[in-house]
Amino acid sequence: xxxxxxxxxxxxxxxxxxxxxxxxxxxxxxxxxxxxxxxxxxxxxxxxxxxxxxxxxxxxxxxxxxxxxxxxxxxxxxxxxxxxxxxxxxxxxxxxxxxxxxxxxxxxxxxxxxxxxxxxxxxxxxxxxxxxxxxxxxxxxxxxxxxxxxxxxxxxxxxxxxxxxxxxxxxxxxxxxxxxxxxxxxxxxxxxxxxxxxxxxxxxxxxxxxxxxxxxxxxxxxxxxxxxxxxxxxxxxxxxxxxxxxxxxxxxxxxxxxxxxxxxxxxxxxxxxx
Amino acid sequence: xxxxxxxxxxxxxxxxxxxxxxxxxxxxxxxxxxxxxxxxxxxxxxxxxxxxxxxxxxxxxxxxxxxxxxxxxxxxxxxxxxxxxxxxxxxxxxxxxxxxxxxxxxxxxxxxxxxxxxxxxxxxxxxxxxxxxxxxxxxxxxxxxxxxxxxxxxxxxxxxxxxxxxxxxxxxxxxxxxxxxxxxxxxxxxxxxxxxxxxxxxxxxxxxxxxxxxxxxxxxxxxxxxxxxxxxxxxxxxxxxxxxxxxxxxxxxxxxxx
Numbered sequence: 428x429x430x431x432x433x434x435x436x437x438x439x440x441x442x443x444x445x446x447x448x449x450x451x452x453x454x455x456x457x458x459x460x461x462x463x464x465x466x467x468x469x470x471x472x473x474x475x476x477x478x479x480x481x482x483x484x485x486x487x488x489x490x491x492x493x494x495x496x497x498x499x500x501x502x503x504x505x506x507x508x509x510x511x512x513x514x515x516x517x518x519x520x521x522x523x524x525x526x527x528x529x530x531x532x533x534x535x536x537x538x539x540x541x542x543x544x545x546x547x548x549x550x551x552x553x554x555x556x557x558x559x560x561x562x563x564x565x566x567x568x569x570x571x572x573x574x575x576x577x578x579x580x581x582x583x584x585x586x587x588x589x590x591x592x593x594x595x596x597x598x599x600x601x602x603x604x605x606x607x608x609x610x611x612x613x614x615x616x617x618x619x620x621x622x623x624x625x626x627x628x629x630x631x632x633x634x635x636x637x638x639x640x641x642x643x644x645x646x647x648x649x650x651x652x653x654x655x656x657x658x659x660x661x662x663x664x665x666x667x668x669x670x671x672x673x674x675x676x677x678x679x680x681x682x683x684x685x686x687x688x689x690x691x692x693x694x695x696x697x698x699x700x701x
Numbered sequence: 702x703x704x705x706x707x708x709x710x711x712x713x714x715x716x717x718x719x720x721x722x723x724x725x726x727x728x729x730x731x732x733x734x735x736x737x738x739x740x741x742x743x744x745x746x747x748x749x750x751x752x753x754x755x756x757x758x759x760x761x762x763x764x765x766x767x768x769x770x771x772x773x774x775x776x777x778x779x780x781x782x783x784x785x786x787x788x789x790x791x792x793x794x795x796x797x798x799x800x801x802x803x804x805x806x807x808x809x810x811x812x813x814x815x816x817x818x819x820x821x822x823x824x825x826x827x828x829x830x831x832x833x834x835x836x837x838x839x840x841x842x843x844x845x846x847x848x849x850x851x852x853x854x855x856x857x858x859x860x861x862x863x864x865x866x867x868x869x870x871x872x873x874x875x876x877x878x879x880x881x882x883x884x885x886x887x888x889x890x891x892x893x894x895x896x897x898x899x900x901x902x903x904x905x906x907x908x909x910x911x912x913x914x915x916x917x918x919x920x921x922x923x924x925x926x927x928x929x930x931x932x933x934x935x936x937x938x939x940x941x942x943x944x945x946x947x948x949x950x951x952x953x954x955x956x957x958x959x
Contacts, residue, residue: 432783435776436840437792443837444799447810450817503714510711521715523949528718530945532898534915535934538922539721542728542736542931549724552736582718640803642901647922657805664809664905674813677806688801 448681455674465670473675482659482676489655492570492645493638496577500585500634501627503578508589508626509619512596522590529583537647540576541567544648568650576644581637585630592626593619625694632691636684656680722938729931745932755933758917761828762897765913769835770892776836777843777892778885782873784844785851796841807838808905815906826908834906835899839892846891846952850884851877887951890944898941 455473457465476482511521528536543549546563554560566572596619604614642657649655656676663673729746733739749755784793799807811834815826854877862872878885900915907916914933921930 430783430787432779433787433789433792436780436783436796436844437789439776439837439840440792440795440799443811443814443833444795444802444807447807447814450813451806451810454813503717506707507711507714510707521711524715525718527942527945528722530894531722531938531941532915532934534898534900534918534922535725535937536722538918538930538934539725541922542725543721547735549728549736556737579717579721582714636801637803640805642803642805647919657803660805660809661905664812670813673809677809680803681806684801684803685798 451674451677454670455678457671459669459671473671474679476672477675477679485654485659486656486679488570488653489639489657492574492577492653492655493635493641496574496581496638497585497631497635499574499578500582501631504582504585504589504630505623505627508586508593511586511590512593518594525583525586529580533580533643536580537576537644540572540579540648544572544575567648568652570649570653572648573641573645573653573655576648577638577641580644581634584633584637588629588633589623589626592623592629596622628691628694632687636687640680640684725931726935726938729928729935731928734928745928746936749929749932749936752929754912754917755914755929758912758914761831761911762914765828765831765835765903766893766897768832769839769896770889772832773836773839773843773892773896774885774889777840777888778847778881780840781844781847781851782877782881784848785854786856793844796844799838800841800845804838804899804901808834808902811837811902812905826906826911828908828911830906830908831903831911831913834902835896838899838902839895842891842895843888846888847881847884850881850952854880883951887948890948890951894941894944894948 454465456469456471458468458470458472460466477486507525511518511525514521541548544566545551546565546567548566550566551560551563555563600618600622601614604618605611609617639655640657641655642661645653645655645658646661649658651658657680660673660676660680663669663676667673728736728738730741730743731738732742732744780789780792780796783789811830815830819825858876858880859872862876863869867875898915899913900919903913904916904919907913914937918930918933921927
């Protein structure tokens with residue numbers, strides 16, 4: 428009886444999640460057809476093409492933008508999480524404040540940055556009316572804009588596990604350090620930071636994975652100039668109509684995300700945080 | 702001193718999170734077209750209301766979100782309840798995997814599946830394919846919210862009901878269901894928002910006649926400057942905010958001991 432309850436979910440996930448992935452696996456090993464689509468013979472050529480310098484550059488850019496975005500999230504998120512963990516009875520309010528923008532539409536949040544960064548956007552308008560610039564600064568459609576968008580969209584993913592870690596720290600450890608004469612900064616460096624390592628790992632992975640697979644942010648804020656793997660995949664399935672190559676890139680991206688997550692999930696503390 | 706430093710830094714971080722949306726909302730009430738303040742006006746809201754494309758998109762989005770949220774809540778609740786006793790490692794593993802799979806990969810793989818199926822069936826991309834896709838990615842959210850609630854439920858309550866002569870169904874309906882009802886509602890609202898917001902997957906599996914609201918907004922944002930987008934965005938931010946606050950309130954109620 429209870430097994431029957433699992434059936435609809437099993438069916439839906441098998442048909443509309445697992446089967447599509449299986450098709451992608453098969454397509455990645457086929458050849459591109461003359462009018463799009465796929466044909467035999469079976470080949471590994473699509474995977475080999477990922478090593479083409481043009482595509483390696485895109486993979487490389489995805490990696491370093493994601494790494495930088497993760498580092499910035501840590502830089503912004505750790506002090507914020509520390510502050511919230513010590514906020515006493517206002518803890519929940521601050522936590523809600525971190526989460527609320529996250530729950531408003533992803534598209535709208537990304538659009539908000541177009542509004543701020545574009546040539547006639549808020550920053551350029553303010554700067555030029557103050558007479559500081561003669562012509563608009565090129566703030567939009569570059570790597571920097573993509574980076575800001577990613578940090579903005581995924582910062583809560585870092586703050587939450589970091590907060591959970593810091594909240595569990597035994598306050599008496601900090602008191603002991605202070606009693607033994609440690610100044611606040613050395614308590615931070617020698618007690619709090621080492622103990623919050625699981626939070627850093629969990630938060631970093633939770634930010635890095637969605638950054639690596641980002642599509643909408645580089646699409647809207649990079650404007651075709653700052654292309655990441657997600658955009659490469661979308662392009663292969665739409666304009667370029669090279670489904671085998673798009674499938675191969677999808678598999679590599681998915682594999683990277685799954686391996687990263689699996690690596691972190693091996694640690695029990697990280698598992699509890701994620 | 703150090704405490705103030707931390708508080709100031711955190712205030713700036715929170716400002717970074719909230720300022721963009723606040724700016725967007727403020728400028729949706731601007732009379733002018735550009736980012737220079739020219740006085741208060743509801744002009745862009747009226748323009749948004751009068752836009753037929755936005756109206757079509759909204760209608761499609763509402764249809765998709767209502768159906769997808771309802772179906773995924775039913776499927777997800779059943780699955781969470783089923784997994785409460787029978788471990789189902791493959792199912793729960795796949796659900797987690799579906800959550801971490803980049804949206805673009807989910808989207809293109811569904812597109813590949815649909816195109817492949819259409820070789821045998823004379824169908825085409827449209828609202829139906831969008832709804833199928835939305836149900837597929839919403840099930841994981843629903844199952845996780847409800848499983849979290851069930852973890853705190855006492856299984857012996859149902860057993861007691863059955864010892865007293867209740868059928869399995871009656872025990873579920875009269876004992877467990879009332880206990881998890883807030884979580885079911887919260888999960889449904891979450892699925893509604895997740896479905897209503899999706900652009901990436903939707904844009905890949907939608908047909909020409911099934912543009913959802915995010916697709917219309919995307920096209921407008923791509924075309925360039927239009928404060929109409931600000932007005933629609935402001936409305937979405939407020940609507941989502943309300944729904945999510947209700948959903949979180951329902952989930953928080955769950956955490957109080959039963």
